[in-house]
Amino acid sequence: MREPRTDGEPERLHRLEQRPRLVGLPAHAGALRRHNLALVLAEIARGEGASRAQIASVTRLTRGTVSALVDTLLSAGLVVEGGPNRGSVGRPGNALRLNAEGPVGLGIEINVDYVATALLDFTGRARSVRIVAGDNRAAAPQAVLGRSVHMAQQMVAESLTESSKIVGIGVAVPGLVSSEGVLRRAPNLPGWESVAVAETVESMLAMPVEITLVDNEANLAALAEHWYANADVGDDFVRVSGEVGVGAGIVIGGELWRGVNGLSGELGHVTVDPQGPQCSCGGRGCLEQVAGQEALLREAGATMPAGTALGVPDGPISALVARAKRGDEQTLAALRRAGAALGIALSSLVNVLDVPTIVLGGLYADVAPWISDEVSRELHARAIGYHDAGVRLLVSQLGAEAAVRGAAGLVIRRIIDNPSLVADHLAR
């Protein structure tokens, strides 16, 4: 994660008069305005079409202060006005909402065998999503990043209007990320070590943006599940991402648990068979060696055409699903073994961490009909705290788009939490 640019414009002071709201001890007036701008936008982001008067009532700011802050948000294009407002207070037609036609967040995903890009507006709606297959293990990091940036530029040229400025970039990568946006290591992308992803993407894109955030793809997919999925996942769940690698995004209290050093969720390297096959990580019998995409295809005897990938209609997982549907015994046996191994690893996770809900994502969503029984059976037998209540097992509906939507969504959420990062800069 990179620090945003500091805003050079002098801050104006909107004093809290008459109805003070205690906001801690602000260091200076700029901090107070930033806090109040976020307060107002948060109220609008609830999506109930609040009027200025209603926002003033809820936030306990004066109407004058609210109007000035709303003007800033309007002129930055972050919100729009119009349509009937809730309740009876205020003039009709002055309801405020997030602007679906305004600034957008750009998401980029680099995965082992595909690259994806997405544009999301401030309501969280996907303006455009694209996934392109290609084995990234054979290419240099710079080449893969260049290809993803080129895809993003094409998408911007095709999808964006003048008013839809890109305010930030989120990048999903299949590995361990430092707080400075550096990919430290990607177990399934040999040679990707200490790659300055944020810096490289920013300089290649040559487009001024306010923030660039980089995170693990399983983490971002879990956030997308929390923000954009239809199913009620709740605030405490783990989303498993089945790809070439297997990762887990851990959401606790509605927030990602990234670990003490940002290294959490390496479910693919949980041991399911201590004497099992050697793993690229240095261990033995890691979950990935039994239930990762390549192990699964190999065990099922499924062919894997070069250059095809997950999420692509005729990709290898589609072939696997077709075989399972026609009852191919080798495929069904491989899926049962993978499901049992996944269930064992998830039981260990639940025993240690205690989360009540698991969401199957990535390829595990595609093959859920053939692995769910095994996953559930192992969880029931081994997750000691959930013998009675049971662990809730859900299947992701986001498909291969989860991580790239989460990447773009992370940027949007960050700006909704702190609109001062962009508001003055965007003001027309």
Place this chain on the structure above:
Amino acid sequence: MREPRTDGEPERLHRLEQRPRLVGLPAHAGALRRHNLALVLAEIARGEGASRAQIASVTRLTRGTVSALVDTLLSAGLVVEGGPNRGSVGRPGNALRLNAEGPVGLGIEINVDYVATALLDFTGRARSVRIVAGDNRAAAPQAVLGRSVHMAQQMVAESLTESSKIVGIGVAVPGLVSSEGVLRRAPNLPGWESVAVAETVESMLAMPVEITLVDNEANLAALAEHWYANADVGDDFVRVSGEVGVGAGIVIGGELWRGVNGLSGELGHVTVDPQGPQCSCGGRGCLEQVAGQEALLREAGATMPAGTALGVPDGPISALVARAKRGDEQTLAALRRAGAALGIALSSLVNVLDVPTIVLGGLYADVAPWISDEVSRELHARAIGYHDAGVRLLVSQLGAEAAVRGAAGLVIRRIIDNPSLVADHLAR
């Protein structure tokens, strides 16, 4: 955990004048006083011998308010005055400190093969600790709780002076605890299901106390490690408790991670061999089946006299240690196997949760010289995020007293965080 009794005494108002400190929006004046009393005690609990004037300066309360609050704490016996104070401000001899001779917390531990009691004063010093062996699997819950309460009463009669009132009880149990202080299930104590531990201990003890808290023994041992151990464990670590059961207390940011439903840390039921021996939990090849106390003694061929327990000088672990010291090959092989299994389970934990430090406690502290290499080797090979930095492996110095000291300490910490629970009640 039980809710404390509500204090019936009307609260007096100490207004915040002249130098306001923003403390949120208190519902009423009583909340303000409770907040400020805690603020003052927290400053005293830092142990630097602050004077009233120094406390006023740090907390930004008026000197009059601080004096009134300090009087309350003095008359409750929670703090004492005297001795040289830090720095030059204030009269000499007016340094305030926690009272080592005042109220105490009572800790009780029920484990599978022993019962323990402890009295801790407000400085965290153990006034008395006692551990008595006995196989609790054979006895009914009421009988075991009765025995522990009898031990506590004897300890109180022998150790406590008139001024050392017991303000609360902490109970450590080897199982899953609900938020109401009910032991839901203890995997190694058959028949202990839905036992109302808090209620039973309170009514058996027949001694008025302000709070009774019940928690898992591995959790409480981890807190003791954080509060009372000499070694610098840091704020983010996992403490493994090797007993008949194997548990883990997870401390993140200095606080326990109890899980979404209070069920975290069941390390003993992490799978280390999917085809391994059947476990009492319903799973197979759980860590406990390889590295728990009974499995370890059995594999080592060590005899286990009835009624002996961990922490007892001539208990079975002492016999195991003696065999290891004289180089008994069967014992050394059993310890190596247990160490490897523990390392595998801990690697899975680190891969999922990302914690940088592990503390070996319980029997694993006693046998650390013969298992540490195996634990470290597996962690190095399997904990993917820590190939470079390495997971820090420490050995607990608290012995078998960890959980019972944590139990008493939890009560003391709870009261230091909110002295209003007891201050007016204790005031002489």
